[in-house]
Amino acid sequence: MSDRKEKSSEANSNQRGTKKFSSENTLDEGVIAFGEWLMSAEDLSARCGPLSLRKMINDDEILLFDAMLNQDVIVKMIGGVPECGACHNDTECMHIGFSICVAQMNRRNAI
Ligand SMILES: [Zn+2]
Numbered sequence: 611m612s613d614r615k616e617k618s619s620e621a622n623s624n625q626r627g628t629k630k631f632s633s634e635n636t637l638d639e640g641v642i643a644f645g646e647w648l649m650s651a652e653d654l655s656a657r658c659g660p661l662s663l664r665k666m667i668n669d670d671e672i673l674l675f676d677a678m679l680n681q682d683v684i685v686k687m688i689g690g691v692p693e694c695g696a697c698h699n700d701t702e703c704m705h706i707g708f709s710i711c712v713a714q715m716n717r718r719n720a721i
Pocket residue numbers: 694695696697700703704705706
């Protein structure tokens with residue numbers, strides 16, 4: 611009985627924090643991913659980065675596809691402040707970095 615408990619707590623302590631990304635998951639990475647996505651949209655032979663834009667919804671929701679998570683991620687702009695649907699505890703993640711770039715591009719010329 612007590613053996614089982616020890617094993618499970620050991621497994622938990624081996625996971626450092628709740629980090630589920632292999633990358634650093636920073637704003638900068640999102641900006642880089644945006645550049646890669648732009649390149650791949652213009653040049654089909656270019657490699658697409660980990661993130662790509664699926665679509666914008668009502669100008670304040672951005673639907674992304676994250677190839678590392680293999681799932682869609684929604685970033686909502688709440689009063690101009692982006693909030694990531696995948697990394698709830700993180701105010702700075704690569705999805706937000708990517709979305710800030712998308713929002714800036716959208717303001718300049720409609721996608
Ligand atoms: Zn995120």
